[in-house]
Amino acid sequence: MEKFDFIEMKVPAKAEYVGVVRLSISGVANRMGFSYEDIEDIKVAISEAITNAVTHAYDEEEGEVTLGFGVYEDRLEIMVADHGGSFKLKEVKDDIGPYETTESVENLREGGFGLFLIDTLMDKVQINNNSGVIVLMTKYLNEIEVGLDDNQISTRQ
Template sequence: MKVPAKPEYVGVIRLTISGIANRLGYTYDDIEDIKIAVVEACTNVVNHAYEAEEGQMTIGCGVYEDRLEVMVADRGQSASVDVLKDNVGPISTDKPVTQLKEGGLGLFLIDTLMDKVEINNDNGVIIIMTKFLQRGEVEQNAGGISATTTDRQ
């Protein structure tokens, strides 16, 4: 699905992914987790991928017997994956809200709610989020964002 990178399309994407997850038999809580992660990924595109020009975001779903993979991609300003990963971190409960980091909370949420997260920034940013249908099928190494980058000279 390819839609304009505008806030009014995020709800359409959320509803579509929710319907697919429901069809696959995910629990209510898992569907809510998937929806939040997808909304965060789409909101990152809307807010950060394109500056002046109008852009599009591409959403794809991989439907498998044991998992759902959701891809959110843009062709906007490429952020460094290493910088993105450095900004992802747990929220410190000993600091007041005014001292929390502004960036990275969306990626932190995505990483927390999904079983596996991969980011590629070869041309724009592509984030692939995986949620396994049965909790016992979560890979041991699934905790943490993996990244693929290509150095362009």
């Protein structure tokens, strides 16, 4: 099985904690060696996912947003869940599907989602909305530059 570090955070479902999570993920991505541009993209994507959870998951009741960061050698996987509890990473990944841009956003969560933006900024986005919504976002660390005489500019590892 592939080795990775797993970091889990829980924050109150309040807008003022978005910055705390952005700082945390920025530190993790920086340590992994992501470029400034990639770190900015990751921060925007995670902000969108948390903001959605804060806005739509809980009405007046106090809630939590649970975040999981899977730190691999070649990629960073980020899970944002709008219900409490801890992640069992394998179970989440076995029960999650790809985000299809053809899906009606309203089917995922009333009021819409920053999913289109997240999908643009990240390399892979998957959704599970069986009990609450879990968004799994992946950003790969390395892009391999291909020679100019080849018709491909770059490829993912």
